[in-house]
Amino acid sequence: MSTRLARWTINGLLLAGSAVALFPLAWMLSVSFMHPGDSGTLPPPLLPTDATLGNYRTLFLRVGIGGYLANSLAVSTAITVLSLAFNLMAGYAFAKLRFRGRTAVFRALIGGLVIPAQVAMLPLFLLLKYLGLVNSYAGVVLPALASVFGIFLVRQYARGIPRELLEAARMDGAGEVWIFVRIVLPLLRPIVVTLAIITFLTAWNDFMWPLIVLTGQDHYTLPIGLASLAREHARDTELMMAGAVITVLPVLALFLALQRYYLQGLLLGSMKR
Amino acid sequence: MNRQRVAWLFLTPALIVLGVFFLLPVLGALALSFTDYDLYALADPHNVRFVGLHNYWALLHRPVFWAALGHTAYFVAVGVPLSMVVSLGAALLLNSPLAKARAFFRTALFAPVVTTVVAVAIVWRYLFNTKYGLVNALLEWLGLHPVDWLGDPHWAMPTIILFAVWKNFGYNMIIFMAGLQAIPAELYEAARMDGATPWRQLRHITLPLLQPTLLMVAILTVSGYFQLFAEPYVITEGGPLQSTVSVLYLMYDEGFTWWNLGSASAVAFVLFIVMFAVTALMLRLSRRSLREAELA
Numbered sequence: 001m002s003t004r005l006a007r008w009t010i011n012g013l014l015l016a017g018s019a020v021a022l023f024p025l026a027w028m029l030s031v032s033f034m035h036p037g038d039s040g041t042l043p044p045p046l047l048p049t050d051a052t053l054g055n056y057r058t059l060f061l062r063v064g065i066g067g068y069l070a071n072s073l074a075v076s077t078a079i080t081v082l083s084l085a086f087n088l089m090a091g092y093a094f095a096k097l098r099f100r101g102r103t104a105v106f107r108a109l110i111g112g113l114v115i116p117a118q119v120a121m122l123p124l125f126l127l128l129k130y131l132g133l134v135n136s137y138a139g140v141v142l143p144a145l146a147s148v149f150g151i152f153l154v155r156q157y158a159r160g161i162p163r164e165l166l167e168a169a170r171m172d173g174a175g176e177v178w179i180f181v182r183i184v185l186p187l188l189r190p191i192v193v194t195l196a197i198i199t200f201l202t203a204w205n206d207f208m209w210p211l212i213v214l215t216g217q218d219h220y221t222l223p224i225g226l227a228s229l230a231r232e233h234a235r236d237t238e239l240m241m242a243g244a245v246i247t248v249l250p251v252l253a254l255f256l257a258l259q260r261y262y263l264q265g266l267l268l269g270s271m272k273r
Numbered sequence: 274m275n276r277q278r279v280a281w282l283f284l285t286p287a288l289i290v291l292g293v294f295f296l297l298p299v300l301g302a303l304a305l306s307f308t309d310y311d312l313y314a315l316a317d318p319h320n321v322r323f324v325g326l327h328n329y330w331a332l333l334h335r336p337v338f339w340a341a342l343g344h345t346a347y348f349v350a351v352g353v354p355l356s357m358v359v360s361l362g363a364a365l366l367l368n369s370p371l372a373k374a375r376a377f378f379r380t381a382l383f384a385p386v387v388t389t390v391v392a393v394a395i396v397w398r399y400l401f402n403t404k405y406g407l408v409n410a411l412l413e414w415l416g417l418h419p420v421d422w423l424g425d426p427h428w429a430m431p432t433i434i435l436f437a438v439w440k441n442f443g444y445n446m447i448i449f450m451a452g453l454q455a456i457p458a459e460l461y462e463a464a465r466m467d468g469a470t471p472w473r474q475l476r477h478i479t480l481p482l483l484q485p486t487l488l489m490v491a492i493l494t495v496s497g498y499f500q501l502f503a504e505p506y507v508i509t510e511g512g513p514l515q516s517t518v519s520v521l522y523l524m525y526d527e528g529f530t531w532w533n534l535g536s537a538s539a540v541a542f543v544l545f546i547v548m549f550a551v552t553a554l555m556l557r558l559s560r561r562s563l564r565e566a567e568l569a
Contacts (some may be wrong), residue, residue, distance in 0.1 A: 011373050013366055028393075046412050085286075098275045126315075
């Protein structure tokens with residue numbers, strides 16, 4: 001095969017693959033601007049003949065999707081900020097502090113990775129029910145406040161901090177908390193950004209647990225709100241596409257802006273060491 | 274302050290969260306699976322009775338459980354290889370020195386991964402609509418018969434598999450790309466000088482050297498695909514004729530529609546055992562094949 005032909009084949013396949021990957025998203029955006037019923041004609045139209053923001057207006061003014069959006073933002077932000085703090089402290093301790101049982105505790109955590117999260121969901125629901133936390137924001141946030149993946153990621157990265165740096169600060173009489181906040185955290189900044197994006201995206205996209213723990217509409221996050229809308233408004237294609245756009249756009253934008261950090265985190269997380 | 278105490282101070286918040294909201298519930302699930310915890314127990318915990326292995330025993334006699342296990346196995350057995358072939362293919366294309374605009378193509382191919390599964394599942398449901406869907410319009414344009422994608426029990430699971438592959442292949446693609454970049458370029462140069470075709474290079478250099486990555490990706494994908502839930506929940510609601518009820522769908526239905534939390538916990542544990550066994554088997558087979566490769 002000549003190089004020219006190979007170049008055409010490779011780039012042609014990449015172009016076709018990208019088209020398949022992006023088409024559903026482009027179509028979702030396009031249909032979201034169509035008038036109700038316009039997408040259900042034959043042959044199916046690709047672009048709106050007369051673009052409108054009417055579906056978005058309906059979603060925010062009549063269906064109340066703004067509330068779901070606010071809930072998703074609040075819940076995902078809370079999970080990101082708090083779990084970041086918890087995972088950073090724990091990951092740093094595993095990497096740099098000496099204590100009895102360190103290896104054993106860490107091994108136990110890693111071992112826990114083989115258990116799928118869904119196994120815990122039924123008793124977790126009961127636990128939160130007895131705590132009075134079913135159908136509350138706390139019910140969604142609390143179980144997500146620490147993750148083995150996050151701790152592992154921080155530990156891998158924090159191992160690169162020179163021991164001498166910490167020892168020198170200790171010699172100067174610095175306290176451990178001061179060292180963590182003033183020396184360690186600034187050095188960990190790249191992994192903080194990476195973990196923050198991954199955590200936020202995961203929290204935003206989470207479906208099964210919020211579906212279980214949120215029993216009333218007031219606390220619905222976007223995915224749950226959208227799923228329940230889809231059951232009520234199964235025939236309003238245009239409205240549903242606008243809802244899908246609102247759900248997907250924030251995370252897609254976040255990814256596009258910060259993809260370097262996000263992809264880096266995936267690779268760090270997938271390396272078993 | 275004592276060093277030990279400081280370390281535990283740093284660890285405690287995370288360990289409490291993991292202990293209370295993960296470890297404890299997992300142990301609870303095991304205990305729960307030996308009880309008849311149901312709606313009556315939910316109202317008054319005094320109604321709970323220990324039933325031993327009865328939930329597991331009953332499960333083995335329910336056709337719907339075997340059907341769910343079968344659907345999940347189908348999804349894993351077809352979806353995982355397909356997803357891996359597509360991911361590897363995309364990674365090989367992106368990694369080729371002849372590829373242009375790599376950053377753009379990488380972003381485009383990865384984009385579905387970050388989307389919210391529920392939102393894009395709804396999009397998918399309309400694309401594969403029998404009457405107004407674009408996929409059938411395309412088939413018709415090509416002169417093929419339209420397919421009742423989501424209404425025919427034989428086609429519903431393949432449609433969900435296509436969706437899952439579209440949604441997820443970018444993730445493994447990124448991991449494969451990193452693996453490919455770790456293979457020394459000199460190996461390919463030497464092979465080219467010996468006149469090896471691209472196909473032979475793939476077979477004798479790329480695939481053998483990529484084997485650890487392939488194994489890791491296979492294990493991660495298998496355990497991810499066993500956890501099928503949101504896709505059938507949104508796209509087909511388990512139908513048509515329950516053809517897309519997965520094990521987790523059954524667990525959710527049993528637990529949170531019928532409030533049979535004891536029997537639902539047994540479903541969760543059986544899924545765990547199956548996943549564990551399959552992963553262990555994969556590790557074992559791969560180790561043996563590695564050893565045989567070394568001996569050969």
